Amino acid sequence: MSNYGKAFALMRDAAQGPWRDYTRHTFVEGMKDGTLPRAAFLHYLRQDYVFLIHFSRAWALAVVKSETHSEMLTAVATVNALVAEEMQLHIGICEAAGISHEELFATPERAENLAYTRFVLEAGYSGDLLDLLAALTPCVMGYGEIGTRLASEATSEVYRDWINTYASDDYQGACKAVGELFDQALTRRIGEDFAASPRWDRLCQTFRTATELEVNFWQMGLTP
Amino acid sequence: MSNYGKAFALMRDAAQGPWRDYTRHTFVEGMKDGTLPRAAFLHYLRQDYVFLIHFSRAWALAVVKSETHSEMLTAVATVNALVAEEMQLHIGICEAAGISHEELFATPERAENLAYTRFVLEAGYSGDLLDLLAALTPCVMGYGEIGTRLASEATSEVYRDWINTYASDDYQGACKAVGELFDQALTRRIGEDFAASPRWDRLCQTFRTATELEVNFWQMGLTP
Amino acid sequence: MSNYGKAFALMRDAAQGPWRDYTRHTFVEGMKDGTLPRAAFLHYLRQDYVFLIHFSRAWALAVVKSETHSEMLTAVATVNALVAEEMQLHIGICEAAGISHEELFATPERAENLAYTRFVLEAGYSGDLLDLLAALTPCVMGYGEIGTRLASEATSEVYRDWINTYASDDYQGACKAVGELFDQALTRRIGEDFAASPRWDRLCQTFRTATELEVNFWQMGLTP
Amino acid sequence: MSNYGKAFALMRDAAQGPWRDYTRHTFVEGMKDGTLPRAAFLHYLRQDYVFLIHFSRAWALAVVKSETHSEMLTAVATVNALVAEEMQLHIGICEAAGISHEELFATPERAENLAYTRFVLEAGYSGDLLDLLAALTPCVMGYGEIGTRLASEATSEVYRDWINTYASDDYQGACKAVGELFDQALTRRIGEDFAASPRWDRLCQTFRTATELEVNFWQMGLTP
Numbered sequence: 001m002s003n004y005g006k007a008f009a010l011m012r013d014a015a016q017g018p019w020r021d022y023t024r025h026t027f028v029e030g031m032k033d034g035t036l037p038r039a040a041f042l043h044y045l046r047q048d049y050v051f052l053i054h055f056s057r058a059w060a061l062a063v064v065k066s067e068t069h070s071e072m073l074t075a076v077a078t079v080n081a082l083v084a085e086e087m088q089l090h091i092g093i094c095e096a097a098g099i100s101h102e103e104l105f106a107t108p109e110r111a112e113n114l115a116y117t118r119f120v121l122e123a124g125y126s127g128d129l130l131d132l133l134a135a136l137t138p139c140v141m142g143y144g145e146i147g148t149r150l151a152s153e154a155t156s157e158v159y160r161d162w163i164n165t166y167a168s169d170d171y172q173g174a175c176k177a178v179g180e181l182f183d184q185a186l187t188r189r190i191g192e193d194f195a196a197s198p199r200w201d202r203l204c205q206t207f208r209t210a211t212e213l214e215v216n217f218w219q220m221g222l223t224p
Numbered sequence: 225m226s227n228y229g230k231a232f233a234l235m236r237d238a239a240q241g242p243w244r245d246y247t248r249h250t251f252v253e254g255m256k257d258g259t260l261p262r263a264a265f266l267h268y269l270r271q272d273y274v275f276l277i278h279f280s281r282a283w284a285l286a287v288v289k290s291e292t293h294s295e296m297l298t299a300v301a302t303v304n305a306l307v308a309e310e311m312q313l314h315i316g317i318c319e320a321a322g323i324s325h326e327e328l329f330a331t332p333e334r335a336e337n338l339a340y341t342r343f344v345l346e347a348g349y350s351g352d353l354l355d356l357l358a359a360l361t362p363c364v365m366g367y368g369e370i371g372t373r374l375a376s377e378a379t380s381e382v383y384r385d386w387i388n389t390y391a392s393d394d395y396q397g398a399c400k401a402v403g404e405l406f407d408q409a410l411t412r413r414i415g416e417d418f419a420a421s422p423r424w425d426r427l428c429q430t431f432r433t434a435t436e437l438e439v440n441f442w443q444m445g446l447t448p
Numbered sequence: 449m450s451n452y453g454k455a456f457a458l459m460r461d462a463a464q465g466p467w468r469d470y471t472r473h474t475f476v477e478g479m480k481d482g483t484l485p486r487a488a489f490l491h492y493l494r495q496d497y498v499f500l501i502h503f504s505r506a507w508a509l510a511v512v513k514s515e516t517h518s519e520m521l522t523a524v525a526t527v528n529a530l531v532a533e534e535m536q537l538h539i540g541i542c543e544a545a546g547i548s549h550e551e552l553f554a555t556p557e558r559a560e561n562l563a564y565t566r567f568v569l570e571a572g573y574s575g576d577l578l579d580l581l582a583a584l585t586p587c588v589m590g591y592g593e594i595g596t597r598l599a600s601e602a603t604s605e606v607y608r609d610w611i612n613t614y615a616s617d618d619y620q621g622a623c624k625a626v627g628e629l630f631d632q633a634l635t636r637r638i639g640e641d642f643a644a645s646p647r648w649d650r651l652c653q654t655f656r657t658a659t660e661l662e663v664n665f666w667q668m669g670l671t672p
Numbered sequence: 673m674s675n676y677g678k679a680f681a682l683m684r685d686a687a688q689g690p691w692r693d694y695t696r697h698t699f700v701e702g703m704k705d706g707t708l709p710r711a712a713f714l715h716y717l718r719q720d721y722v723f724l725i726h727f728s729r730a731w732a733l734a735v736v737k738s739e740t741h742s743e744m745l746t747a748v749a750t751v752n753a754l755v756a757e758e759m760q761l762h763i764g765i766c767e768a769a770g771i772s773h774e775e776l777f778a779t780p781e782r783a784e785n786l787a788y789t790r791f792v793l794e795a796g797y798s799g800d801l802l803d804l805l806a807a808l809t810p811c812v813m814g815y816g817e818i819g820t821r822l823a824s825e826a827t828s829e830v831y832r833d834w835i836n837t838y839a840s841d842d843y844q845g846a847c848k849a850v851g852e853l854f855d856q857a858l859t860r861r862i863g864e865d866f867a868a869s870p871r872w873d874r875l876c877q878t879f880r881t882a883t884e885l886e887v888n889f890w891q892m893g894l895t896p
Contacts, residue, residue, distance in 0.1 A: 056735070056744065057350075063732035063751065064793075065574055067650075069777060072728065076755055079735065083748055105741060111440060114433070115339030121736075122342040125349040126281075126513055128576045190638065191646050198639050202515075209338070216335060280511070280520065287508035287527065288569075289798055291874075293553060296504065300531055303511065307524055329517060345512075350737055352800045414862065415870050422863050426739075505798075559888060562881070563787030570790040573797040574729075657786070664783060 002148065004141045005179025007186050007194055011134070012141075015208035022138070022211050023145050027218040031163065034156025041159065042097055044221035046107040049090040051217070054117035056082040058124055058136060065129040067188070074181040078140075081174055089165055112220035116213040123206055130189055130199070133182045134206040138214055144175035226369045229403025231410050231418055232361055239432040246362070246435050247369050251442040255387065258380025265383065266321055268445035270331040273314040275441070278341035280306040282348055282360060289353040291412070298405040302364075305398055313389055336444035340437040347430055354413055354423070357406045358430040362438055368399035450596065452589045453627025455634050455642055459582070460589075463656040470586070470659050471593050475666040479611065482604025489607065490545055492669035494555040497538040499665070502565035504530040506572055506584060513577040515636070522629040526588075529622055537613055560668035564661040571654055578637055578647070581630045582654040586662055592623035674817045677851025679858050679866055680809055687880040694810070694883050695817050699890040703835065706828025713831065714769055716893035718779040721762040723889070726789035728754040730796055730808060737801040739860070746853040750812075753846055761837055784892035788885040795878055802861055802871070805854045806878040810886055816847035 002008075012019050027044070030036030059082060062075040094104050124132030147166025154163055165171060190197035226232075236243050251268070254260030283306060286299040318328050348356030371390025378387055389395060414421035450456075460467050475492070478484030507530060510523040542552050572580030595614025602611055613619060638645035674680075684691050699716070702708030731754060734747040766776050796804030819838025826835055837843060862869035 053741070053744075057738070058736075060732045060735035060748075060751075064729045064736065066729070069725070072725070072755060076732075076751055079732075079748060080752065083744060111339055111437065114343060115335055118342040118346040119338060121346045122349070125346070125573075126576075128574075128579070131576070187646070189647050198635070199637055213335065277517070277520070281514070282512075284508045284511035284524075284527075288505045288512065290505070293501070296501075296531060300508075300527060303508075303524060304528065307520060349797075350800075352798075352803070355800070411870070413871050422859070423861055559787060559885065562791060563783055566790040566794040567786060570793045570797070573794070661783065 002141065002145045002175070003179075004137075004144065004175045005183045007182045008137055008141050008179050010195060011137070011204050011207040014204045015211050018208055018211040018215060019138075019142075022214040022218070023142055023149075025215060025218040027221045028146055028150070031159040032150050032154050032156070034154075034158035036159065039224055040222055041162075042094070042099065043224035044218075045090055045093060046099065046104060047110055047113045047217075047220065049087065049094070049104050050107050050109050051113055051117060052082055052087050052090065054121065055136075055139065056087070058117065058120045058132065061121065061124045062129060062132055062136065065124065065132055067129070071129065071181060071185060074177055078174065078178065081170075085170075086165070089161075093161065110220050112213075112216045116210070116217055119213060120210065128189070129185050130203060131206060133178075133185060134203040135210045137178065137182060138207055138210040140178050141175055142211070142214060144172060147171060226365065226372065226399070227403075228361075228365045228368065228399045229407045231406045232365050232403050234419060235358070235361070235428050235431040236365075238428045239435050242432055242435040242439060243362075243366075246438040246442070247366055247373075249439060249442040251445045252370055252374070255383040256374050256378050256380070258378075258382035260383065263448050264446055265386075266318070266323065267448035268442075269314055269317060270323065270328060271334055271337045271441075271444065273311065273318070273328050274331050274333050275337055275341055276306055276311050276314065278345065279360075279363065280311070282341065282344045282356065285345065285348045286353060286356055286360070289348060289356055291353070295353065295405060295409060298401055302398065302402065305394075309394075310389070313385075317385065334444050336437075336440045340434070340441055343437060344434065352413070353409050354427060355430060357402075357409060358427040359434045361402065361406060362431055362434040364402050365399055366435070366438060368396060371395060450589065450593045450623070451627075452585075452592065452623045453631045455630045456585055456589050456627050458643060459585070459652050459655040462652045463659050466656055466659040466663060467586075467590075470662040470666070471590055471597075473663060473666040475669045476594055476598070479607040480598050480602050480604070482602075482606035484607065487672050488670055489610075490542070490547065491672035492666075493538055493541060494547065494552060495558055495561045495665075495668065497535065497542070497552050498555050498557050499561055499565055500530055500535050500538065502569065503584075503587065504535075506565065506568045506580065509569065509572045510577060510580055510584070513572065513580055515577070519577065519629060519633060522625055526622065526626065529618075533618075534613070537609075541609065558668050560661075560664045564658070564665055567661060568658065576637070577633050578651060579654060581626075581633060582651040583658045585626065585630060586655055586658040588626050589623055590659070590662060592620060595619060674813065674820065674847070675851075676809075676813045676816065676847045677855045679854045680813050680851050682867060683806070683809070683876050683879040684813075686876045687883050690880055690883040690887060691810075691814075694886040694890070695814055695821075697887060697890040699893045700818055700822070703831040704822050704826050704828070706826075706830035708831065711896050712894055713834075714766070714771065715896035716890075717762055717765060718771065718776060719782055719785050719889075719892065721759065721766070721776050722779050722781050723785055723789060724754055724759050724762065726793065727808075727811065728759075730789065730792045730804065733793065733796045734801060734804055734808070737796065737804055739801070743801065743853060743857060746849055750846065750850065753842075757842075758837070761833075765833065782892050784885075784888045788882070788889055791885060792882065800861070801857050802875060803878060805850075805857060806875040807882045809850065809854060810879055810882040812850050813847055814883070814886060816844060819843060 027036060027040070056079055059075055059079045063072055063079065066072040066075055091101055091104060095101070120132070120135040123135040143166045147163055150163045151167035154160065186194050190199055194200055251260060251264070255265070280303055283299055283303045287296055287303065290296040290299055315325055315328060319325070344356070344359040347359040367390045371387055374387045375391035378384065410418050414423055418424055475484060475488070504527055507523055507527045511520055511527065514520040514523055539549055539552060543549070568580070568583040571583040591614045595611055598611045599615035602608065634642050638647055642648055699708060699712070703713070728751055731747055731751045735744055735751065738744040738747055763773055763776060767773070792804070792807040795807040815838045819835055822835045823839035826832065858866050862871055866872055
């Protein structure tokens with residue numbers, strides 16, 4: 001079981017159904033056993049690159065919405081990891097498949113993609129850091145869980161690079177750091193007993209909606 | 225032909241395909257000839273009520289983003305019209321159909337609905353008044369065009385109330401006011417020759433994306 | 449004693465010193481006994497007009513940041529009251545003094561003025577509705593208290609119009625509505641026992657800072 | 673003469689008076705000849721640390737408001753430089769003077785300080801990247817000009833560390849990068865002939881106001 005903090009564990013449990021649909025989606029299982037068509041994977045990767053542009057912007061918004069130096073540092077580190085590392089992974093795999101950086105950046109954004117990032121950004125703009133983190137964590141942590149599971153369960157080498165990225169110590173460390181940020185940000189704003197706060201249900205709802213948008217994102221990946 | 229200002233006419237022409245798909249959608253034609261199932265209409269209306277909550281918030285954001293007294297006044301008037309009048313229409317029709325205001329407010333938001341309003345709000349938060357207006361106008365003006373056309377073409381009385389709302393002098397006046405606001409806001413920020421500005425293509429793209437999200441919204445209406 | 453709700457009373461008590469400096473400022477006492485120079489008053493009124501433009505934008509942001517229909521309605525009503533009524537008072541008095549609407553709108557904004565409204569707007573953009581309301585209430589409620597007190601204590605008729613505006617049933621009703629909005633918004637987000645929430649101190653600090661910026665605003669009024 | 677790009681040169685010329693007051697302020701001249709009292713310097717440094725927290729947040733907002741990968745990269749690099757380097761300088765000098773990091777972070781924010789950062793953040797939130805950059809550049813570039821001038825004109829070693837930071841190749845390189853970002857962001861949004869755009873005057877006004885707020889900041893530095 002992943003260990004990404006207390007708030008994440010509670011929110012995941014409150015969104016059990018969508019969480020399973022997301023982390024065990026056909027697309028994911030297709031990476032596990034190597035049956036996922038290459039065209040679907042590259043289509044997904046291009047959309048995910050566009051996703052990461054806006055997701056990085058959302059993490060930059062977390063810097064803006066920070067109230068302490070420590071909150072700022074974790075959010076800045078995450079922006080750096082996304083812009084400098086994760087986006088590079090996509091550029092590398094795509095270039096190896098003959099898709100140039102220019103083509104990648106110009107990928108037309110699908111509605112399922114746009115829905116997700118705009119939801120996250122708007123949650124952040126309209127709310128405070130907690131609303132934003134509730135919308136950001138399903139992506140960060142879900143990929144962490146999927147990476148860990150597929151690293152041990154994968155029966156094919158086809159998508160090993162992708163799997164290793166998210167199973168890596170670097171990525172798992174980022175998940176833990178985000179989990180700590182979330183727990184501390186919650187404690188600072190609504191107290192240690194998160195679930196007793198009147199805000200808890202709404203935050204869980206934001207987490208659940210983001211999780212459902214992840215499901216739609218994988219589904220889009222299957223329909224290039 | 226509608227007369228909602230110069231910028232709108234140019235942007236609509238640049239998004240011709242999606243604009244036709246939006247304003248002549250099966251859902252719309254079903255209101256015209258009365259063949260649209262009542263369940264689909266009520267489902268749409270409930271989603272549209274949730275839509276209007278966020279759309280009103282987006283118009284309030286236009287007040288925040290205003291640079292002149294005149295921009296503020298038009299945006300404030302639109303918020304009032306939405307909150308005080310258009311939302312009342314939905315409450316009224318729904319109550320007549322046995323759906324209480326509480327049920328209406330608690331309608332679970334569909335992904336196609338959420339995608340649209342978050343796109344509009346994020347465009348406004350991240351950009352200036354022009355980016356926001358480019359995302360707001362397809363809904364305002366499209367309903368104006370549909371209302372006018374169906375008022376003369378409708379062959380059934382079933383959806384006459386809905387049609388009359390958007391064909392009314394009040395609503396048509398609002399469309400003209402928004403058209404003037406848009407033209408003046410553009411002139412103030414990028415000059416009278418809109419289409420010559422380097423920003424024009426991006427603004428047209430925002431308008432086009434919002435139009436495509438309207439198509440998805442009608443489509444959702446057909447699948448309760 | 450004013451009766452503008454529970455949260456306001458608590459926050460005012462926590463900012464006792466600045467609150468006294470604000471509501472009993474030399475400028476205010478000069479309106480009470482009529483010794484305030486006319487030039488200072490007109491200078492203040494012009495700055496206050498510019499202030500109200502941005503303050504109305506901040507209340508429109510409260511609409512954007514609302515989570516319930518009831519929150520939206522109170523915020524919309526306040527925007528209307530500010531834009532349609534309070535700003536008209538300024539336009540009227542200034543016109544009677546030979547200052548045109550154009551001159552009024554073009555008033556160069558003083559640093560003490562700018563500091564205040566940008567602080568309020570930024571608190572709202574970066575935080576949620578509670579952070580925004582904590583920054584908005586000192587102005588709304590303070591003028592309500594000053595109006596009520598001066599209505600009974602004034603020994604001169606010179607500034608009676610100004611006093612009557614803020615002592616009026618309309619304005620006092622608005623203060624009560626804002627007080628209820630604040631109490632309900634707090635209850636919804638951090639529970640009924642406001643002061644027990646970890647956010648309370650920061651919200652009180654925002655209220656206190658806004659109060660200090662009110663003191664600076666009056667001080668500016670004395671130095672045309 | 674500094675070489676921080678075309679837009680900066682034009683805006684500085686349009687704000688000549690305030691620019692001179694800012695870059696040749698008594699505080700600055702006191703660092704040049706070493707007559708600035710140590711207490712004033714440390715007081716300024718503590719306020720500047722609080723300033724940098726919010727200024728870093730404003731640069732993070734520039735990441736959020738970016739429309740291209742290149743805009744994002746420059747803005748991310750600037751956030752990193754501010755958070756990782758410039759703030760460290762302050763921590764180091766203050767610690768050497770017996771002021772702990774905790775004390776530093778807890779410095780009560782002066783009104784002149786708050787006015788400036790909230791103005792910058794609000795300009796960014798309400799406008800697009802151009803409005804934000806017009807508010808951000810006076811600080812970045814002004815310190816660059818002051819550093820360069822004092823490096824050659826200083827007649828005392830007392831404030832050599834501070835001077836060297838801003839005269840350094842690193843800092844000067846950052847100024848050039850920001851200058852290029854600004855020129856390219858302007859070209860992308862309002863065309864190469866900046867000054868011909870209807871937005872130019874307003875952008876220059878934002879730059880001028882930020883410059884005036886820099887003058888007030890130095891002035892505050894003289895009054896611990």
